[in-house]
Amino acid sequence: MNQIKIFAPASVANVSCGFDVLGFCLEPVGDQMLIRKTNSSGIKITKIEGQNLPLDVKKNVAGVAAEALLKAHPTKSGFEIEIYKNIKAGSGIGSSAASAAGAVYGINELLGKPYTSHDLISFAMEGEGMASGTVHADNVAPVLMGGITLVRSIDPVDVIKLPIPKALTAVVLHPKIELKTMHAREIIKKNVTMEKAIQQWGNLGAFVSALYNEDYDLMSRSLKDEIVEPMRSMLIPEFESLKKASIQAGAIGFGISGSGPSVYALTKGIDGAKKIHSAINEVISSIDIDYEIHISKINEQGIKILTD
Numbered sequence: 001m002n003q004i005k006i007f008a009p010a011s012v013a014n015v016s017c018g019f020d021v022l023g024f025c026l027e028p029v030g031d032q033m034l035i036r037k038t039n040s041s042g043i044k045i046t047k048i049e050g051q052n053l054p055l056d057v058k059k060n061v062a063g064v065a066a067e068a069l070l071k072a073h074p075t076k077s078g079f080e081i082e083i084y085k086n087i088k089a090g091s092g093i094g095s096s097a098a099s100a101a102g103a104v105y106g107i108n109e110l111l112g113k114p115y116t117s118h119d120l121i122s123f124a125m126e127g128e129g130m131a132s133g134t135v136h137a138d139n140v141a142p143v144l145m146g147g148i149t150l151v152r153s154i155d156p157v158d159v160i161k162l163p164i165p166k167a168l169t170a171v172v173l174h175p176k177i178e179l180k181t182m183h184a185r186e187i188i189k190k191n192v193t194m195e196k197a198i199q200q201w202g203n204l205g206a207f208v209s210a211l212y213n214e215d216y217d218l219m220s221r222s223l224k225d226e227i228v229e230p231m232r233s234m235l236i237p238e239f240e241s242l243k244k245a246s247i248q249a250g251a252i253g254f255g256i257s258g259s260g261p262s263v264y265a266l267t268k269g270i271d272g273a274k275k276i277h278s279a280i281n282e283v284i285s286s287i288d289i290d291y292e293i294h295i296s297k298i299n300e301q302g303i304k305i306l307t308d
Contacts, residue, residue: 003036004109005306008102009299010087011094012170012264013138016225016255017203021151023094025142025299026172029292031098032306033062034082035106041078043067050085051095061096061127062103068126069104073114079107091174092262097139100127105144105303117144117302122157132259139258146302148211164298165214169273171246173280174262175237176290192227199226216252216268223253223266236261241283249279270295 009030015022031050038044043066045055057063062081070079081103087095101124108115115123121137121144129135141149141159152158192200207222209215233239233256242263246254250272251265265276273295284291 001110003034004106005032005034005308006102006106007032007304007306008098008105009143009302010091010172011097011139011142012172012262013094013097013136013258014225014228014256015148015207015264016223016229016253017200017207018138018150019200019225019228020136020138022148022204022207023138023142023151024148024170025146025302026093026170026294026296027299028294028296029086029093031086031095031102032084033099033102033106034084035103035110036080037110038078038080041076043070043079043081045081045083047082048085049083051089053083053085053089059130060099061131062099063127064130065100065124065127066103066107069107069115069120069123072123073111075111077110079110081106088174088176091176092256092258092260093172093174094139094143094258096128096131097124097143100124100131101140101143102303103127109305118157118159120144121159125154125157142299143302147298147300150208162208162211164300165211165216165219165268167268168298169267169270170294170296170298171251171265171267171273171276171280172257172262172294172296173242173264173284174292174294175284176292177237177261196226199224219266220252223255225255229256232256232260236263237287237289238283239263242280245279245283246276249275251276 010026013023104120104123124140148162150160203222210219243254246265254265257264
């Protein structure tokens, strides 16, 4: 195989109680990437459509991640990458993660799969580090492994794939404004009280238990962010109104997707998701801002190869 076309999906990170450690993969929105082997060595990004992003390999997350892989696995072949962006940069649903994860996934396939999906996380993280100024895996992990993932450690990388309750469904609102991860991280307090920390890790542990037991009531009690949401929510238009409307419409939890401005709600079943979609739409349509709303089951596969 000398060429591969892939779909690299969007993702939701943090998931309220799991800052930098929890993430899940979405189904309906994502980027497409075309990666081909060449006779010349190294990485080249030859085309980007959909977003104004640099072709310079050193300044593009896909290039940085791909070079990290080739540094660990030297080869005489080179690789050209075309990126067709459908995830807006700065959207909070893993735009940089899709590019970084997609690049290493595709190259790994063309090399004969010397690395597992779990192995690829460390290379994709290098791209994320370039984009946000901090190496983290909560977006790239679910994109590469699929489903819901928990990052126990990034040094060494240790990621656990968690069970997905059958009816669990996400509603994601993407207000079309840009909020860079690097800037959203700057407003987070460097220190938290012991009281807040205890509340947060209690919620995280309970959320993981709720996934294993398909306990939606416990999940609802656990999807609380005591540390980051109070600060970042101020950057998101109508956040409190959106949260209130979603919970009243039956959401089991509502929070910021990644660093924002996207927000997400989790619920049980498609019918519940449609009610939340309507409630969110009513709030956000009252202000002068472009937006998209996606309903998505949790994407168990993650990145997939396209055959067309």
